[in-house]
Amino acid sequence: MSKPLTVWDLPKDEFLAPGHRMCQGCAAAITIRHILKAAGKDVIVVMPTCCGEITSTVYPQTAWRVPWIHVAFENAAAVASGVSAAIEALKRKGEIPEEKDIKVIAIGGDGGTFDIGFQALSGTLERGDNVLYVCYDNEAYMNTGIQRSGATPLGAWTTTTPVGKVWRGEWRPKKRKDLIAIAIAHNVPYAATANPAFPVDLYTKVKKALSIKGPKLIHVLSTCVPGWRIEPEKAVEIAKLAVLTGMWINYEYENGVYRVTTPVPKRKPVSVYLRLQGRFRHLTDEDIKKIQELVDADVERINKLVGKQVIGPVES
Amino acid sequence: MGKVLPLGGNYAVAYAVKACKPDVITAYPISPQTTIVERLSEFVANGELDAEFLHVESEHSALSVAIGAAAAGARTYSATCSQGLALMNELLYIMSHVRLPMVLTIVARALSAPINIWNDHSDFMSVIDSGWIMMMSASNQEAYDEIMLAYRIAEDPRVLLPVITSMDGYIQSHVVEPVEVVDDEDVISFAPKRKSWVTLDPDKPVTMGAVGDPNWYFEFQRQLWEAMKESRAVFDEAVAEFSKKFGRDYSAIETYKLDDAEVAIVGMGSFMGTIKAYVDRARKNGVKVGTLRVKLYRPFPSEDIVRALSNVKLVGVMDRALVPGSPTGGFLHSDVACAVRQAGLDVKTLGYIAGLGGKLLTMDNVKQMVDILLKYKDVKEVPKEPFFIGVRE
Ligand SMILES: Cc1ncc(C[n+]2csc(CCOP(=O)(O)OP(=O)(O)O)c2C)c(N)n1
C-alpha cells in the first residue's frame, strides 16, 4: 500500500491568488484553493452569486488564475452544463483538441445549492452532465449579511432567525435536508462530503470525482467568521470539531458503496463545537441535548450505511 | 440554389437554424414555440445536425446553459415565448452585458394573466431594454432569413451581442407558407461561425461576469450602448450582402404606399398584411393611406422611420402589447413618437392597442383605425389615450 498523502505532497500550484477579499479565516478560501490544486490548470470554474464570487472578482481585479464565470445566483449548475456541452461539441468538431481534458467545476454556496439553485442542480445531476458540483456550506446567506438558508442548522442565530423573546434562532426541529442523499437519488456515480480541516481528504475526493465522467457532487462544511460569530484563528479548529463531534461526517459514496473517510472512534459531545460559536450562544442545555440527539441519530444512520461502527459513541 | 418548401414558421426557423450549424441547442417546451425545438431534435436525432442538445428543466436554465455554452465558445440557439421568456428575463440582461452572441427566437405569445397561449407582442415588448438586438418578421420567409442574419450580426466583432428573432405565434408559427430554403452550404457561407468573442480557455484564463462596482458598472453600460449603435451599420452590411447573395431584400422597415400618403399606420408583425390589404381597398376610394412595418426593433430604426413618414400628416401606431400607465399605452408608439419629435418633424401620432391575446384584426377593425386617422388628420390636438381596437367595452 502506498504511503498516505500529507499536505506536503499536494501540488504547490496556487490557482486562487492571494489578495482575494474573503475574510481572514474563511473556509471557503481554503476549500477553493484545494479544489484548484486537485483540478490543475485545465479547468473552467462556474460560480453563482455568493461570498466566494463577490470577494474574488471585483473588476478590474480577479483572484482566479483559471478561466472562471459567474452568471447569476440560481443557475451555476446550468451554466456549468452549458460549458460542459460546449466542450463536448467543440471537441467533436475539432475546435478543441480531443486529448485536452478540460474539467468543469461549479462551486456554490448553500443558498445557491439548497435553495434557489436547487432546480438547476437537479437538472444537471439528472441529465448526467459531466460536471463536478461543489457546495461550500457556511449554513446561511453570508454574502447578503447572514440570513437563514435551507442549510441553517437547528438553533443557529442568523439575522432572519434572530434571538428574541419569542424566537430562539432557527427552529426547524429536525436535521436539514440531506444534500448527499438527494444527489444519490439522482443516480450520480459519486458524491462526498468534505471539510476544510481535512484538506488532503478534500483534495483526494476532488481528484477522484474529476476522474469520473458524469455528474458528481461534493458537499463541504465551510466555517464563516462573521456568520458564525467566531475568531478567525478558530475557523479550522471549529471545522475539525464538527467532525470530532459527529456534527459533520466525512464520507463518500461511489457506485453504490458508502465509505467514511474520517473515522471517529470516540466522539466529543456537540457542546464543544457549539459553545465556540457566537451564533449558538443563546442555546440552553436542553437545546443542546436536542441537537445531540439529532447528531446521534445521524451517526447511527451513517454507521448503518457503511455497515459497521466507524463513528463511535460520545466519550464520557 | 435552394428549393421552395411549404413550411410553417417554426419549421422554417428550424431549417435555418440547422443550416447555421449551432454547437449547442437548449430549450424548454412552451406553445407555440415547441415545434421549433421538436424539429431541431429530429435533425440531431437523425444525424443531420451535429449539436449538443440539452433538455433543461426550465427556461431559466435554458438561457443559463446558453450563456455557459457561448462563454465556452459554442454557437448557441434557443427558442421560447411568453412565460418562458419572462422566466429567462434575468439572464437576458446578463447575456447581453457579458457580450456573448447567440440567437433566440421568440414565437410571440401573450403574457399571463389570464393565461393565454395566443399571439400578441407582450412577451417581445417586455424585453426591449435587455440589450439584445431584436427583429420581428411578418412572413415565414422572413422568419427563416432572420436566423442567418442574426448569427452573422451577433458574431461580428464590432457587435458581440445576442439577437432575438421573432414571429407571430400560430399566425406564422403554425401556418404554412412557401419558404425558399437555401442550400445549407450557402447559408453557412453567409453566416460562418466566427470566433470573435472572448471565451473560457484554460490556456488564456479570463474572468467573466465580474463584480462591477460604481467605479466600473457605468462604463460597461456605456460600451453596450456603442455596440448596439454599431450593430446598425453591421445590419445594413449584412442585408446588402444578403440581397446580393439570395436575391431577397431584408431591411429595417418595410413601407407600403407611403409616397403620397396623408395618413399612415405603423405596426409590426403579421397584422400588417391585413392592414396592407385594407390600404389597397381604401386607396381605390381615394384615401391616401400607407403603412410602415418595423422589422428591426433594436437598435430602433429612427432615421428610416422619420424619412419614410416625413410627408405624412398623422400617424397611427398600432401596439400589440399594452403598457399600463405609460404615456401612450404602447412601446412602439412611444418610440415612433420620440423618433418623430427628435427629428423635429411636424407629424402627429396617435395610438391603437389591438389584437391582445390572440384577438384577430378584421378588415372592419382596420377601417375603424383608418377612419380615426381621417377624422383627426387636420385637427391640431389628437387624443393621447390609445384607441382600443376590437375590444368589447
Ligand atoms: C435572484 C437573486 N435573489 C437574491 C440575490 C441576493 N443574493 C446574492 S448572494 C445571496 C446569498 C448567497 O448565499 P449562499 O449561496 O449561501 O453563499 P454565501 O454568500 O453564504 O457564501 C443572496 C440572497 C441575488 N443575487 N439574486
Ligand code: SF4
Ligand atoms: S463572510 Fe464568511 S463566507 Fe464570506 S468571506 Fe467572510 S468568512 Fe468567508
Ligand SMILES: [Mg+2]
Ligand atoms: Mg452560505
